[in-house]
Amino acid sequence: MGGTTELTDVTRDEASLRRFLHGLPGVDAVGIEQRSAGLATRSIKKASKLWAIDTAISMVDLTTLEGADTPGKVRTLCAKARQPEPGIPPVAAVCVYPDMVATAKDALGGAAVNIASVATAFPSGRSSLKVKITDTEYAIAAGATEVDMVIDRGAFLSGRYGQVFDEIRTIKAVCGDVHLKVILETGELATYDNVRRASWLGLLAGGDFIKTSTGKVSPAATLPVTNLMLQAVRDWHEVTGQHRGVKPAGGIRTTKDAIRHLVAVREVAGEAWLTPDLFRFGASSLLNDLLMQRRTQLDGHYSGPDYVSVD
Amino acid sequence: MSDRVTVSKTYKLYLGGAFPRSESGRTYPVTDGKGRFLANAAQASRKDLREAVVAARGAFGKWSGATAYNRGQVLYRVAELLEGRREQFADEVAAGEGVPAKRAQALVDAAVDRWVWYAGWTDKIATVLGAANPVAGPYFSFSVPEPTGVVGVLAPQRSSLLGLVSVLAPVLAVGATAVVVTSQDRPLPAITLSEVLATSDVPGGVVNLLTGHTAELAPWLASHADVNALDLTGAPPELRVDLEKSAAGTVKRVLRVPTTEPDWTDRPDIARLRALVETKTVWHPMGV
Numbered sequence: 001m002g003g004t005t006e007l008t009d010v011t012r013d014e015a016s017l018r019r020f021l022h023g024l025p026g027v028d029a030v031g032i033e034q035r036s037a038g039l040a041t042r043s044i045k046k047a048s049k050l051w052a053i054d055t056a057i058s059m060v061d062l063t064t065l066e067g068a069d070t071p072g073k074v075r076t077l078c079a080k081a082r083q084p085e086p087g088i089p090p091v092a093a094v095c096v097y098p099d100m101v102a103t104a105k106d107a108l109g110g111a112a113v114n115i116a117s118v119a120t121a122f123p124s125g126r127s128s129l130k131v132k133i134t135d136t137e138y139a140i141a142a143g144a145t146e147v148d149m150v151i152d153r154g155a156f157l158s159g160r161y162g163q164v165f166d167e168i169r170t171i172k173a174v175c176g177d178v179h180l181k182v183i184l185e186t187g188e189l190a191t192y193d194n195v196r197r198a199s200w201l202g203l204l205a206g207g208d209f210i211k212t213s214t215g216k217v218s219p220a221a222t223l224p225v226t227n228l229m230l231q232a233v234r235d236w237h238e239v240t241g242q243h244r245g246v247k248p249a250g251g252i253r254t255t256k257d258a259i260r261h262l263v264a265v266r267e268v269a270g271e272a273w274l275t276p277d278l279f280r281f282g283a284s285s286l287l288n289d290l291l292m293q294r295r296t297q298l299d300g301h302y303s304g305p306d307y308v309s310v311d
Numbered sequence: 312m313s314d315r316v317t318v319s320k321t322y323k324l325y326l327g328g329a330f331p332r333s334e335s336g337r338t339y340p341v342t343d344g345k346g347r348f349l350a351n352a353a354q355a356s357r358k359d360l361r362e363a364v365v366a367a368r369g370a371f372g373k374w375s376g377a378t379a380y381n382r383g384q385v386l387y388r389v390a391e392l393l394e395g396r397r398e399q400f401a402d403e404v405a406a407g408e409g410v411p412a413k414r415a416q417a418l419v420d421a422a423v424d425r426w427v428w429y430a431g432w433t434d435k436i437a438t439v440l441g442a443a444n445p446v447a448g449p450y451f452s453f454s455v456p457e458p459t460g461v462v463g464v465l466a467p468q469r470s471s472l473l474g475l476v477s478v479l480a481p482v483l484a485v486g487a488t489a490v491v492v493t494s495q496d497r498p499l500p501a502i503t504l505s506e507v508l509a510t511s512d513v514p515g516g517v518v519n520l521l522t523g524h525t526a527e528l529a530p531w532l533a534s535h536a537d538v539n540a541l542d543l544t545g546a547p548p549e550l551r552v553d554l555e556k557s558a559a560g561t562v563k564r565v566l567r568v569p570t571t572e573p574d575w576t577d578r579p580d581i582a583r584l585r586a587l588v589e590t591k592t593v594w595h596p597m598g599v
Contacts, residue, residue: 301557302361304537305368 007239011204014162021161021200027192027228036223039267040260046297049259053294056258056286057084059276061116061247063095063284064311065123065215071103073311078107080309085291092276093146097122098135101142116181117144120171123185123214125150129167136174146179147171148211151198153188161201168205181247182207186225187217195225199232209245215282220250226261230268233278243272249282255293258286284311321351322498324359324522325505327366328515333523334358341498344409352498355523357531360490363519364537367461367488370516375458375486379434385512386430386483392507393423400472400500407471407497421576422473428579429480436485436584444592451595456588458486459564460539463532465525468545471497473575475504478544479518481583487540488517492532494545498522526550533557540564540587544572 093114117139405415467474493501
């Protein structure tokens with residue numbers, strides 16, 4: 001895969017974009033699933049496990065994206081994000097709907113926690129570009145430091161890659177310095193080849209992160225899909241020298257799942273990606289399980305849900 | 312005598328309504344009193360125990376929320392199924408406990424009767440252990456017994472069926488859920504009981520039966536923060552004090568049980584039912 005100059009050629013027009021995306025090597029579905037299953041069997045114990053748990057906690061984007069979200073619920077979430085448990089550093093970010101960003105900003109009060117807001121007609125992405133831009137501006141004006149946008153899956157699946165590319169690029173321009181995560185919604189992309197193409201499309205268009213899912217569609221984040229996306233950011237780094245991040249979201253509920261993902265990060269992308277700047281978990285119930293497992297490691301006995309906050 | 316090759320079995324655990332192998336992949340041979348091979352049983356690990364507690368906690372809401380009448384019906388149905396496997400249980404009890412066939416048959420019958428006895432208690436517990444309390448004011452005051460939660464049971468080591476039923480049935484009758492570590496050397500009747508439970512109307516996860524080494528599993532059960540009560544009937548005597556101490560660490564209810572196994576054929580009382588409920592008292596204004 002050539003150099004940076006070739007990549008600028010790729011995005012010159014829709015035809016070359018299509019040629020590039022369809023020229024990406026096809027994904028060996030059996031291979032990627034076997035590789036993921038193989039990595040998932042790796043046993044992480046004792047001090048390494050504790051390190052993995054603490055690292056995973058620092059990578060959590062604590063999320064609430066419900067129609068029933070209230071300011072009270074967001075404030076509770078923020079309190080937990082600032083201090084998951086006494087003596088534990090905060091999580092990476094909270095992730096809320098745009099209208100809750102102001103509440104979150106207020107509740108976080110300058111703590112070292114980012115505020116991520118979903119935007120661009122989340123979760124379906126079915127609206128006009130104008131609305132999507134306004135949505136993004138609204139979130140940023142309210143204080144969002146990260147924006148999680150959804151791609152137009154309808155356009156992507158009907159092969160209008162240029163439209164998707166332009167949309168991401170436009171939103172990135174609106175974002176400026178604000179971190180942009182591009183949600184591919186892999187559960188709707190149907191094939192691994194599509195996931196690879198969408199990942200590259202997101203990276204080419206300037207997304208700082210590529211994110212698996214909205215959490216509203218099942219299947220959400222699966223290990224093979226995360227592995228594919230990790231391969232994409234690794235290859236991107238080889239070509240351009242830039243580090244881009246990956247965020248699996250949805251369906252990761254247990255410490256075991258989280259650690260399996262961390263193993264994949266280490267093995268597929270590399271050690272440089274084992275930081276909240278380049279890898280995140282979009283999750284809500286995962287944090288409680290991480291806290292319980294952490295306690296199990298420290299106290300020497302199993303903990304229970306009665307000993308963590310209800311959210 | 313046919314010349315068929317004997318089909319020797321390797322049993323599995325009963326966990327969350329399914330029959331998985333031990334996560335550790337271990338099994339151990341079960342022999343009769345004279346050391347003759349009977350079957351292989353799964354040797355549960357602490358991780359299996361952890362999964363069992365998760366399953367029991369998950370099943371608690373539905374089972375404790377069922378009406379007492381419904382629980383009684385479900386348990387009575389289990390007794391019917393036990394009756395249907397009378398011969399199999401008798402063979403297993405005779406082989407495992409080394410008692411004559413007739414005595415084994417009597418023990419199985421007693422176990423079925425014991426199950427029926429506890430099934431009958433489900434809708435009487437509230438009446439006997441609850442109360443409408445007399446108060447000097449314009450209020451009602453009610454005390455209502457509620458199931459304590461997830462109960463960890465170390466089943467009796469010697470009495471493999473009657474003893475097991477005598478400690479498990481009261482847990483189910485009050486509406487609690489159970490994680491049972493079966494008799495280490497005589498687990499076969501417990502395994503057959505799990506097959507009975509799996510085909511009954513008792514929801515998966517309400518009863519979880521783990522075969523294995525009691526001394527290995529007991530400390531993890533006693534210290535598990537999500538277990539609410541502990542029955543140490545089958546605990547190794549030398550471990551008992553330590554188990555009670557670690558149970559105290561997470562404020563579990565520890566049943567008062569004799570240090571040596573009682574005669575399980577004795578007429579039961581409601582001590583176990585009483586020990587497995589928490590009393591909730593509510594005040595209610597009168598005449599509105």
